[in-house]
Amino acid sequence: MKNSVNIILCKDFIEYFLRVFQVSHYLKSCNGQGSASAPILVPVSSSNHHVELNMRSQSKNARYALMTLANEMSDKRKITEPVVRKNFKVILLYGVDKVSENNQRLIKWILDSSSDACKIIMTCQDESNLVDSIKSRCKLITIGVPSTREIVDILTYISKRESFDLPATFATTIASQSRQNLREAILALEACKTKNYPFIDGQAIPLGWEEVLEELSAEILDDPAPKRLFLARGKLQKLLVEFVPPKLILQKLVELFLKGIHTSVKREVYYWHAYYDKRLPVGASALLKLEEFVAKFMSIHRKSLSVGSQ
Known part of the structure; x- marks a missing residue:
């Protein structure tokens, strides 16, 4: 869900994003600590207009990846003609609340020093884990959790699109056990269908x-x-x-x-x-x-x- 929300924001942020949005996944070579150190390879996803970095899974190397991305965008900004400078690069950072305060302060520094070269969109599950210097510089958007009824409706819609029968009682059970987490409910439905279909009463529902x-x-x-x-x-x-x-x-x-x-x-x-x-x-x-x-x-x-x- 967080990825989907970010993509929607990016599509609104960049006028022609829908026409050129093609994401590729690759290893980004980042400078390590010290001039003599070997390059650090960090998995990233990107298009012509954005870069995605999972801060949680890359917490060990997040600092180097962030510095490399910020420096590259600043360098490109300097040599770009003013007439096309409106085409900002967007950095999407996932799981910012899961990284250290030092890495969060680095994000704050990038926000201050590179705002004319890139825009940053961040996601977190618990904003209380963010340092105040980040929260004061960002517009916080809270995404409310869906109700059990809304999750059931989405699961039912998926079952109709995929042409399989989903009893209302089983859909309600999945929605209730997923603790109002839509993504977890959809993944649980996928796992249940792969494990045993048609569904049966008392079927185990794997979560997480x-x-x-x-x-x-x-x-x-x-x-x-x-x-x-x-x-x-x-x-x-x-x-x-x-x-x-x-x-x-x-x-x-x-x-x-x-x-x-x-x-x-x-x-x-x-x-x-x-x-x-x-x-x-x-x-x-x-x-x-x-x-x-x-x-x-x-x-x-x-x-x-x-x-x-x-």
């Missing part, structure tokens, strides 16, 4: 599984050391016990991994995704195959990082 996979993928992309495999096994086992379908876990992992790797190795990841997708059993017995895939990806990622650092 996407967040677990986002944390796992961020850890692996940051440090694909073999020791991570043991931690990955525990998280994958937890999801399977909570009835998250194995194919959905694999699909989401691939989606997250692809955003944080070199283009040169993406084809290999696609190959192994297809390989394990065909061989993935159902239920908890899929743990071994999921673990094999993660180990395979970690090996690919380690090799690509070692080649890139040479």
Whole structure:
């Protein structure tokens, strides 16, 4: 939902955004600490008019990524003809309330020093975790949570568009258990349908599984050391016990991994995704195959990082 709200704001902010909005995902090379340090690679998403950075998943390297982006935009601004200077670049920052105060103060500095080169849109879940210097410089927009009835209506609309039957009682159960979180409710519906359809009374409703996979993928992309495999096994086992379908876990992992790797190795990841997708059993017995895939990806990622650092 936060991503969707940001995109809507950007479309209003840039007049012709709808015509040219094509997002690409790649690794951004950022300057590390000290002139002799190796470049730091940070996953970003961007179009001609905006850049997205997940502050929560990149909390370790967020400082370097922010500095690099701000400097690049300022440099481009200096050489741009005044007649086209109205085409601002927008930086979308997710999870700002999850990063340290030092990184938040850096955002404040960018707000002060680069306002003529870029505009910043930030999202957070708890504004009380933001430093006052940021809150005083921003227009705060609070997005109210949807009611249970509104979530049920959206789930029903999705089921009609996707041509499957969704009993009203089951939709209400999902909406109630999702704690008024629309995105979580939609993901729970997807997981339930993949796990068991037609739906049955008392069917388990997995919640929060996407967040677990986002944390796992961020850890692996940051440090694909073999020791991570043991931690990955525990998280994958937890999801399977909570009835998250194995194919959905694999699909989401691939989606997250692809955003944080070199283009040169993406084809290999696609190959192994297809390989394990065909061989993935159902239920908890899929743990071994999921673990094999993660180990395979970690090996690919380690090799690509070692080649890139040479």
